[in-house]
Amino acid sequence: MTGIAASENAWLLPSALAAEPDRTGRQPRRTTRDWIVDSIAFLIALGFVIMVSWDLHQRVQPSPLGGTIPEWLLTLDGWLSALLCAVLWVRRRWPVQLAVAALPLSLISAPSAMVVLILLFTVVVHRPLRVAGPVVLLHLLAAFAFCWMRPDPTVSLRVSIVLAITITASVVLWGMVVRARRQLVVSLRERAHRAEAEQQLRVAQARHLERTRIAREMHDVLAHRISLLSLHAGALEFRPDAPPEEVARAAGVIRDNAHQALQDLREVIGVLREEGAGDGPERPQPTLADLAMLAEESRVAGMRVSVREQVDHAEAVPAGVGRSAYRIVQEGLTNARKHAFGAAVTVTVAGGPGTGLSVEVCNRWPVGLPPVQRIPGTGTGLVGLAERTSLVGGRLEHGRTEAGDFRLAAWLPWSAT
Template sequence: METPGVTRMPRRTLRDWLVDTLLFLFAAVLGIVTAAERLGMPDPVTPVLFGLDQLVGVLGCGALWLRRRWPVELALVLVVLSAFSELVGGATLVALFTVAVHRSVRTTMTIFGLSLLTALVFALVRQGPGETRETLFLLAAALQTAATGWGMLVHHRRRLLETLKETAVRAEAEAQQRVREAIAREIHDVLGHRLSLLSVHAGALEFNPDASPDDVSRAATVIRQSAHQALQDLREVIGVLRAPVEELSQASLDRIRELVAESRRAGMTVHLTMDLDGAAVPGRAGHTGYRIVQEGLTNARKHAPGAEVSVRVSGTPGEWLAIEVRNAVTEAASPGGTPGQGQGLAGLAERVQPVGGRLKYGPDGDDAWALSAWLPWPP
């Protein structure tokens, strides 16, 4: 049962146990070697002081098993003890390394500065035979600098790896979001166009109950064909859900004449002008241009039924591809209008902006409404 307000430390992994054991052995071996060297000196320190130094060294090495839970507190205690104890030096180096790995640079540098001060104190009070204060201080400072620098290197490497991982996760999420938005635009454009055709023909049957059997049959045929084509288009979009955004559809300017023909069969009067000098428009520009014309025809059919529509596509490779869909403004309302008004134009803006193009739409004087776009046309 967990105690409220107490944070449980995560269990050590096999790697953690291995690292902790190696660092403990490093501190212990360094203490043993230092003690052996001290005993080999001609005038060793007094037995009482040497025994106390050994006890502090053993306790310091044992305390290293707590370094993950209290790294700063342990480092402070060991650094202070290192001002008088020579054999706790190995444990102090491990504690400095631990703080540098797991704590901020500011905390690390504060404790490192304190360790330099205690190294100076040690050089003043524990100078042995044949040793100079300068040598003792420089040796201690070099070891402490190496331990702290190594720990900071590990710390920044881990931070870099975490940042790269977060960046990769964020980039993947953004890519998935772009795919979802692209799929939503495709479904809106495809089904919006087809459903508006269905709405026109169904509305004609509803408002013309005295239509001849031939007219009803023709309308029913168009409705069936449009519904079938809508399903085909939807299958095409669903079939490429895992494909890159650029592969979501094969629609291009070559199919604009099919769009115009469908609109004419729905009763619209559409004048098409294509001035491309026989040049083929490349994939993304052609696909975007196709969707612009499709959205323009769909909007004219929904919001200006019965109005004449002019579609003009022109351009030159290496310059711009210009597209304009213009229709007269009428007061009639489309029967059975489809929902989602305004979403198509917002989707067009999202299509045009990434390719470096421009989009303009709105009233154009003389009771006309125009949708215009300019797309870069690679040479």
């Protein structure tokens, strides 16, 4: 019996639940492990039947009714026990039913003891204790009755009972250990599958957040480009009699920004693709050092922009802080171009490590309508800036001041370390 338990335990990990029915109630196919274990169990049980039957024929067996047990009855007992070994091939499908069916034979048959122990082991391994317990108790009572009806002349009745209890308890405990290990393997496997699924979900969420972030960056750039296009196109429409040099210069700016806008749009579409969106290299993101180029681009478009930088250790500005400051200034210039055309715009950037970075964009409140058609907007730019600022732990303010200016101000944290 120890060999059977060792075999099942050794082959436990490849197929921990090979004998358990699935959720539809169908029995899974027999695995190589099952064939090997069942073959070992059958051979051990059959060998035990042959050995015990031969030993019984060599000795006189007293009958509980008086006299001795006839030879033909011992032979019949051996053949029935040998036939009982065949049920070991289907013991996983009906463990409780087979164990209960073998109960009458265990009352009178000594050669069937090994088959009965293997059946009990299977019941304990594949059924919970509330089901296996009563079956084991019935077989233990049958063992007591067998010891009383067919006592061994070499040992006392008390020793036989203690031996029966010890063997049965060992089988039951070994089966409980195997069942506990199977449940542990299944639990660890489920944990591994759940961890893998959670990891895949986290990767998918990270990709989605990265796509959203890059798309937001591209949206800000694209809105800036389109506003420049609209501004120059409106100027050409407003002044059709402009000198050829100015028309050519404005047309060149429109062409360059249109090409750049198309490139940005392609990148946005590529980022938003479900598959392979993040495979290509990400374009370099702007930093605080690019503010001068941004202001010059707006001046070429006809805006009056002045930039004041009072930043300590500007070269040490964190990339995320510098990029956020750039986007805030870009959105402020785009809004000024849309809603306060011709007004002077002042950009102030100040701060340092430990105190944070302050960004402010101010322009005069427009009076009347601009000389060109208003540039349409979605009204979500400031909402996006508020979200961006809050994500990095900063603050954003915007609105009309007492002096009559429109002010867009933000504070971004900048750690001293």
